[in-house]
Each structure stands twice: as structure tokens, then as C-alpha cells.
Amino acid sequence: MKKILSVDVGATFVKYGIFEDEKILLKGKFKTSNKPEETFNLIFKIAQKNKVEGISLGIPGIIDMVSGVINKPPNLPLWDGFNVKDFFSKRGFTNLEVLNDANMAVLGVWKYGEGRRCKDLVVLTLGSGVGGGVIVNGKLLLGKNFAAGELGHVIINVNGQLCRCGNRGCLEAYLGAQYFSQNAFYLSKKLNSKLAKENHLEEITPEIVYKYALKGDKGALKAFEEYAYYLAVGCVNFINIFSPEKIVFVGGISKSFHLFSRYFFDFLNNMLSYGQRVEIGVEKKEDISLWGGLVLLYDNSWK
Numbered sequence: 001m002k003k004i005l006s007v008d009v010g011a012t013f014v015k016y017g018i019f020e021d022e023k024i025l026l027k028g029k030f031k032t033s034n035k036p037e038e039t040f041n042l043i044f045k046i047a048q049k050n051k052v053e054g055i056s057l058g059i060p061g062i063i064d065m066v067s068g069v070i071n072k073p074p075n076l077p078l079w080d081g082f083n084v085k086d087f088f089s090k091r092g093f094t095n096l097e098v099l100n101d102a103n104m105a106v107l108g109v110w111k112y113g114e115g116r117r118c119k120d121l122v123v124l125t126l127g128s129g130v131g132g133g134v135i136v137n138g139k140l141l142l143g144k145n146f147a148a149g150e151l152g153h154v155i156i157n158v159n160g161q162l163c164r165c166g167n168r169g170c171l172e173a174y175l176g177a178q179y180f181s182q183n184a185f186y187l188s189k190k191l192n193s194k195l196a197k198e199n200h201l202e203e204i205t206p207e208i209v210y211k212y213a214l215k216g217d218k219g220a221l222k223a224f225e226e227y228a229y230y231l232a233v234g235c236v237n238f239i240n241i242f243s244p245e246k247i248v249f250v251g252g253i254s255k256s257f258h259l260f261s262r263y264f265f266d267f268l269n270n271m272l273s274y275g276q277r278v279e280i281g282v283e284k285k286e287d288i289s290l291w292g293g294l295v296l297l298y299d300n301s302w303k
């Protein structure tokens with residue numbers, strides 16, 4: 001395997017790794033610019049400096065793998081319609097693959113992570129938003145417009161919380177970091193626990209809620225219990241549709257799974273019918289999206 005650059009483009013930060021022979025040689029990150037040209041210029045310079053043979057890019061939004069056009073990336077309005085493949089080919093660089101960022105993480109989980117060798121796999125990324133992807137019979141589910149696997153926008157409550165996509169009651173509207181943190185604050189107020197007394201609403205993050213939950217804060221624990229409920233509702237839907245061997249959680253909030261797993265399995269087992277069984281995993285390997293970039297460039301078996 002040759003030297004490659006694998007890049008996970010987020011709305012806030014771009015993370016990258018240089019790989020050679022399935023080893024990370026170096027890693028780095030920089031701030032994402034609102035202007036796509038600025039961001040991809042930096043990526044191009046990193047590729048040149050490190051003399052890489054290929055680049056793989058995971059990008060938020062609906063990414064046309066064939067043409068290289070980015071559609072509707074959340075929080076990056078100026079990126080809509082930008083053609084990544086054109087940008088690099090104009091600079092003489094053609095060994096390049098692009099994919100939706102959550103799907104790139106799915107490929108990493110499937111080949112190098114907790115979902116290794118699963119023929120049927122669901123991956124959920126639990127961060128500021130909720131992303132995901134699905135492997136069906138060993139193939140990544142892409143759909144007609146490369147837009148399949150938007151698991152965070154499955155509607156679980158038709159009159160529910162407003163989601164940033166404009167709909168009400170999406171799974172993401174309950175599992176997103178912002179909702180979770182706010183909910184923890186209000187629950188803490190209601191239950192008269194320390195979290196809301198010692199923190200302002202705007203300052204609360206899932207990490208802070210986690211710290212308080214470890215100390216037994218009632219509001220923080222209740223927030224995790226509710227989180228477990230909505231996560232279980234989402235998973236029951238995915239199990240009923242895809243019947244996966246395994247569901248793997250990735251991303252920030254997945255690291256707290258040990259705190260709420262008992263509630264999660266109680267809710268899940270109560271809702272599962274028809275004797276379905278599924279394994280649940282939490283991804284432990286760091287930079288799993290960047291590992292997905294290796295699969296994107298060198299392994300076609302998932303296509």
C-alpha cells in the first residue's frame with residue numbers, strides 16, 4: 001500500500017492522517033473555512049508536501065462519489081455545489097475518492113473496527129449531530145443519489161422537537177449534543193441537582209453532563225436515561241428495517257455508553273419483537289473515519 005492522505009472534513013475542523021502500509025505516519029487538524037477553496041487548498045498543500053499517491057475525503061452532506069459534487073452540507077452553505085474532483089484534477093491530482101463523512105466512518109468500522117467482517121451492519125455516529133450508515137450484505141447502502149443512511153433524520157415523534165433539517169421529531173433532535181445538554185440542564189433544575197446550579201445553560205456540553213453523572217448528579221443521570229430511551233427507539237427502527245448483525249456507536253457521546261447501557265438494553269429489549277437479536281458495540285479505535293479513507297481508496301469490495 002502506498003502513501004495516502006485521508007481527510008475527515010467537519011463543519012468546524014478538518015482532521016487528516018498520512019497513512020503508509022496500514023499505519024498512521026502523522027496526524028493533524030486545522031479549522032474549516034467557510035470558503036471551500038481555502039479548505040481544499042490547504043488539503044492540497046498537505047498532499048503535495050507529503051508526496052502522497054492518493055487522497056480520500058469524507059465530507060458532510062450529500063456527496064456525489066462519481067462527479068465529486070458536494071450537495072447541501074449542513075452548516076457550510078457556501079460549499080453547496082462545489083466540485084471537489086474538479087478542484088484537484090485542475091491541479092493535476094486525480095487519484096482521489098470522496099464520500100459522505102458518516103459513510104467513510106462506516107467503512108472504517110466495517111474493515112478496521114468493531115464491525116469487522118459484518119455482512120449486515122448499522123453504524124450510528126453520536127456527536128453534535130447524528131450520522132450513520134448501513135452495510136447490507138457486505139455492500140455500503142448509498143441509494144439513488146448517495147443520500148441513503150441519513151439515520152439521524154428518521155422521525156420518531158411527528159409533533160416533536162424541531163430539527164435543524166427543518167422537520168420535527170427527528171432522532172437527531174433528541175440525540176444531538178445541543179438538545180442533550182439543554183435537556184440535562186432542565187432536568188437538573190427540576191430535580192434540584194448541582195449541574196444546573198453550578199453551570200450556565202450555554203456552557204453545558206455532553207462532557208460536562210458526563211462528569212456530573214459520574215458523581216451521581218440526578219439531573220445528569222436522568223438526561224442519560226432519556227438519551228438511552230431515544231437511542232433505543234432509533235435502534236428498534238433500524239433493527240426492524242435492516243436486521244443487522246451488529247449496531248456500532250461512534251463519536252463523542254458513545255464514550256458515555258457504559259453509564260446508560262443498562263437503561264438502553266432494558267428499553268431495547270422491551271421494544272424488540274419477533275425474537276430479533278442484535279449485538280451492540282462501541283467503537284474503540286481512534287480516528288475510525290480516517291481508517292475508512294483507506295478502505296475508500298484501496299478496497300472496492302463494499303461497492
Ligand SMILES: [Zn+2]
Pocket residue numbers: 152153163164165166167170172173
Ligand atoms: Zn432532521
